[in-house]
Amino acid sequence: MQQTVANTATATAAKTRPVVLISDKLSDAAVQIFKDRGVDVIFEPDLGKDKEALLERIATVDGLAIRSATKVTDKVLEAAKNLKVIGRAGIGVDNVDIPAASRAGVIVMNTPFGNSITTAEHAIAMMFAVARQIPAADASTQAGKWEKNRFMGTELTGKTLGIIGCGNIGSIVAARGIGLKMRVIAYDPFLTAERAAEIGVEKVELDELFARADVLTLHTPLTEKTRNVVSRERIFAMKKGAIVINCARGGLVDEAALREALDQGHLAGAGVDVFSEEPAKENVLFGAPNLVCTPHLGAATSEAQENVALQVAEQMSDYLLRGAVSNALNMPSITAEEAPILTPFVTLAERLGSFAGQLTETGIKGVRIEYEGDVAELNLKALTAAAVTGLMRPLLQDVNMVSAPTIARDRGILVEEVRREQQGAYENYIRLTVISERQERSVAGTVFSDGKPRIIQVKGINLDADFAPHMIYVTNQDKPGFIGSIGMALGKAGVNIANFTLGRKEAGGEAICIIEVDGEPSADVLKTIETLPLVNQAKALNFTG
Numbered sequence: 001m002q003q004t005v006a007n008t009a010t011a012t013a014a015k016t017r018p019v020v021l022i023s024d025k026l027s028d029a030a031v032q033i034f035k036d037r038g039v040d041v042i043f044e045p046d047l048g049k050d051k052e053a054l055l056e057r058i059a060t061v062d063g064l065a066i067r068s069a070t071k072v073t074d075k076v077l078e079a080a081k082n083l084k085v086i087g088r089a090g091i092g093v094d095n096v097d098i099p100a101a102s103r104a105g106v107i108v109m110n111t112p113f114g115n116s117i118t119t120a121e122h123a124i125a126m127m128f129a130v131a132r133q134i135p136a137a138d139a140s141t142q143a144g145k146w147e148k149n150r151f152m153g154t155e156l157t158g159k160t161l162g163i164i165g166c167g168n169i170g171s172i173v174a175a176r177g178i179g180l181k182m183r184v185i186a187y188d189p190f191l192t193a194e195r196a197a198e199i200g201v202e203k204v205e206l207d208e209l210f211a212r213a214d215v216l217t218l219h220t221p222l223t224e225k226t227r228n229v230v231s232r233e234r235i236f237a238m239k240k241g242a243i244v245i246n247c248a249r250g251g252l253v254d255e256a257a258l259r260e261a262l263d264q265g266h267l268a269g270a271g272v273d274v275f276s277e278e279p280a281k282e283n284v285l286f287g288a289p290n291l292v293c294t295p296h297l298g299a300a301t302s303e304a305q306e307n308v309a310l311q312v313a314e315q316m317s318d319y320l321l322r323g324a325v326s327n328a329l330n331m332p333s334i335t336a337e338e339a340p341i342l343t344p345f346v347t348l349a350e351r352l353g354s355f356a357g358q359l360t361e362t363g364i365k366g367v368r369i370e371y372e373g374d375v376a377e378l379n380l381k382a383l384t385a386a387a388v389t390g391l392m393r394p395l396l397q398d399v400n401m402v403s404a405p406t407i408a409r410d411r412g413i414l415v416e417e418v419r420r421e422q423q424g425a426y427e428n429y430i431r432l433t434v435i436s437e438r439q440e441r442s443v444a445g446t447v448f449s450d451g452k453p454r455i456i457q458v459k460g461i462n463l464d465a466d467f468a469p470h471m472i473y474v475t476n477q478d479k480p481g482f483i484g485s486i487g488m489a490l491g492k493a494g495v496n497i498a499n500f501t502l503g504r505k506e507a508g509g510e511a512i513c514i515i516e517v518d519g520e521p522s523a524d525v526l527k528t529i530e531t532l533p534l535v536n537q538a539k540a541l542n543f544t545g
Contacts (some may be wrong), residue, residue: 020039022065026065064080067088067089071095100360108330170219185204215353225395230252259285287537300313344451346365470541471516473540
């Protein structure tokens with residue numbers, strides 16, 4: 001009987017052990033970490049390539065560990081009835097539907113810093129390969145041709161290296177470029193002049209970077225703002241004989257325009273590691289002169305692959321066994337004890353940051369976050385991280401509450417916290433002020449008894465508005481006729497107004513209007529609003545993430 005009870009207890013314990021499905025290639029050491037920590041593992045490294053098989057296998061697992069091959073769509077999440085966490089071994093999570101995961105209550109983790117050196121070194125290697133035409137020269141030589149006069153290369157010493165995105169990877173590339181005696185210029189909205197001076201680069205605007213760069217290299221995530229940032233117009237504004245390197249994300253470069261520039265000899269060459277569609281079995285770039293292509297090898301070193309695999313195994317195990325959250329893109333790092341009180345204010349802080357981030361178009365020098373009332377007595381680390389995450393996410397989609405403070409510090413952005421006792425009518429009050437190169441912009445909010453965050457002040461103007469999924473932010477002059485004209489313009493465009501909030505400093509002076517609408521407003525609608533009398537600015541705000 002004792003033996004039977006023991007066996008039953010063992011079987012029950014085994015059933016309660018969390019199960020992780022690994023659907024992409026992870027190292028044996030990472031698999032062993034799961035097992036050693038008490039997590040059962042289903043290791044099927046080719047499963048991610050088979051969508052139908054993945055749908056069948058994911059139904060009962062607690063965790064899913066992936067690289068880039070597995071696509072976690074809303075259908076996969078719908079089939080994953082027991083899924084609690086997705087761990088991406090690497091930084092890029094464009095293969096995961098994060099909003100759908102959030103709606104399903106699934107945490108999405110990544111390993112934001114494990115690939116940095118490897119990716120930076122690959123960009124430098126591509127620069128040399130293109131500048132010296134190494135792949136073509138190798139093929140020619142091994143074919144017995146000895147075409148010494150055909151392969152006239154270009155020195156990198158003394159040339160100007162232009163970097164778009166000077167964060168963790170970009171700053172490493174900058175350091176390597178400086179070591180090669182190159183002049184390094186950089187465009188990054190989050191890079192302050194002080195941080196640029198510290199790492200030895202010259203901060204410039206985007207158009208100036210394209211005009212001056214002999215070698216252009218990209219180290220920025222793919223967002224709606226960065227898609228086709230290397231456009232046809234900008235490519236042909238570059239120097240004749242310049243080189244373009246993309247080891248960041250497909251979609252940052254207009255591939256058809258790049259091919260045209262290579263065919264015409266406007267560019268001397270290009271190094272491309274990432275493509276708009278992958279795997280890239282066919283691409284408009286293939287066959288272009290002095291084009292060096294690699295199959296998304298930026299993170300493909302044994303050191304990097306091992307680092308991110310081990311890290312994701314540790315993070316997922318910590319969450320499944322202890323509830324600890326690290327490097328989560330859709331959940332703050334909050335302990336179980338703090339969660340009930342802190343979570344509404346984390347949401348408020350993130351949305352205040354997002355509000356300011358969506359309206360900020362110039363370089364950010366600092367951010368000041370003021371906590372007033374009872375909220376000032378809470379653990380502010382998660383709140384400040386949430387605010388900085390919201391602020392930076394419009395341009396850096398991969399940023400999360402763990403990486404955001406580090407990224408801000410790397411870019412020289414000063415983050416200041418201010419605590420004070422209750423002074424006004426609100427028991428809890430958070431004000432976020434962004435200090436940019438041109439101005440300061442503040443937005444404040446509170447959490448009411450229903451637990452919902454509210455906007456209560458913008459640029460010193462009092463108002464009261466929800467954070468709705470789709471909003472239009474308008475600055476205007478407080479004059480008769482404004483409300484009627486904007487209402488008619490939206491009605492004519494077929495845009496339904498769900499809520500309408502107004503605030504002003506004084507009668508007839510500067511005013512703000514926040515309009516909640518039922519769908520995302522088009523660029524044409526915003527342009528129409530901006531042409532109305534009394535309107536100074538109109539911007540779309542999105543809080544669907």
